[in-house]
């Protein structure tokens with residue numbers, strides 16, 4: 294079982310300490326305890342267990358978790374070109390964001406992996422990523438036929454007809470076989486159990502079999518409701534462990550014999566590092582935080598997938614079949630072939646790699662009034678609503694996370710700098726997506742469901758008007774990444790090397806969405822799970838694990 298208690302006599306018992314029992318953390322805890330049965334592993338999670346918690350496990354109820362007790366709920370700083378009111382949900386529960394997200398599952402594109410390698414992430418190629426994802430324990434498949442409703446089916450047909458693109462039966466099969474998605478539409482693949490509608494999150498897939506006793510791991514301790522407040526670093530620049538506060542209020546210093554692995558996510562890993570004096574020295578000394586290790590990249594390179602929204606009122610209720618109210622999506626191509634080769638930003642595509650005609654616009658559909666940001670601007674929220682949410686698969690704006698206070702209870706500032714790329718690429722992508730959405734909505738059979746366009750409404754027509762509207766109601770697909778990026782040894786903004794080891798420190802790695810050098814074209818969860826798998830392999834290999842024959846690509 295999980296525990297909320299650790300005694301002071303146990304603080305030196307462990308070989309490995311994992312900070313954060315989230316998406317990547319659960320994978321590492323499960324795999325390391327499997328690969329190294331003689332080693333003792335402690336995973337420390339700030340939130341409670343999700344085991345037997347129906348509120349968390351029922352995928353369809355995901356929206357009820359956002360903004361609640363199990364959400365860190367970060368804000369954004371003023372966004373002059375975008376929406377300053379976006380709330381960034383981050384889960385505080387075993388399984389991390391895979392316990393409150395929508396579990397839409399995409400393999401990364403070959404192009405994403407090429408970009409990563411071109412940015413110094415040596416060894417993170419497509420072949421390796423596909424092997425790691427083939428090895429995931431999550432139950433992933435296209436939306437089950439019993440969860441496909443007629444509105445979604447009609448929407449897919451209208452997307453295909455109006456855009457002249459194929460209907461894809463299995464997005465991930467396409468990516469695995471061809472390396473990418475070109476234009477196409479279809480039902481998503483979801484990590485869930487279609488029989489009971491439960492999540493197949495990182496905790497469900499990797500930790501619950503252990504909690505149920507189906508897998509015997511006496512060497513793994515899962516500590517819940519425990520907050521890690523500091524990373525301790527010795528004078529020889531070795532991470533010696535972490536300070537934690539248990540649910541009871543007891544404070545302990547945990548000192549692993551071998552390594553600390555930071556998996557607190559793209560926001561909280563860098564928050565913890567900065568509060569521990571590991572980060573850009575000027576920022577830290579301005580706040581009177583003792584600089585333990587100057588690392589300029591911590592908190593920089595904040596990536597996300599911004600999205601906008603267009604909403605219709607339907608003339609009939611949506612049929613009840615669904616996984617979680619966002620069952621299908623469309624991929625489109627806006628730019629001419631290989632447009633990325635002329636991209637002049639050296640931090641986005643340093644080797645000018647050609648992108649062919651892979652998708653550069655994506656839209657989720659929502660069969661609910663997803664009206665958080667439209668309602669704030671006065672748009673009505675009809676009961677029977679259908680939304681399309683165009684997003685920017687490879688956004689060019691990048692932001693940063695930084696501290697504004699040395700007080701650990703003050704949340705860090707999240708400045709995404711949405712829509713600030715000088716070429717206006719990000720805003721143009723949203724405008725093109727909104728226009729495509731309108732074309733789809735005029736096409737049968739989907740058009741027969743529509744009563745009227747609610748937001749932005751027919752008065753908004755020009756590109757300038759669509760851009761203004763699209764940016765003001767912009768939201769996030771909830772994919773912050775990149776704030777402790779992986780890179781080559783000559784990239785001083787890299788925070789970890791390709792083995793996920795923190796630059797200039799010993800005894801510590803990072804394994805979570807923060808290590809992304811660049812955003813994946815698609816939703817990132819499978820890539821984060823793969824990072825967990827690879828981290829476990831690399832750590833275990835250093836301890837003498839020989840792998841199972843497949844693990845050496």
Ligand SMILES: Cc1cc2nc3c(=O)[nH]c(=O)nc-3n(C[C@H](O)[C@H](O)[C@H](O)COP(=O)(O)OP(=O)(O)OC[C@H]3O[C@@H](n4cnc5c(N)ncnc54)[C@H](O)[C@@H]3O)c2cc1C
Nearest residue numbers: 313315316317339389390394396397521558806816817818
């Ligand atoms: C609402 C929402 C919907 C999403 N939908 C999708 C989707 O459908 N498909 C997709 O691919 N991606 C989706 N994502 C993104 C995806 O879920 C994340 O990118 C991924 O789960 C991040 O994993 P991680 O391991 O980096 O961090 P997390 O999963 O966030 O794990 C971090 C863990 O560390 C713990 N922690 C943090 N600080 C501390 C501390 N100081 N001490 C102890 N523990 C700590 C946290 O409580 C958390 O459990 C969504 C995200 C959200 C929020």
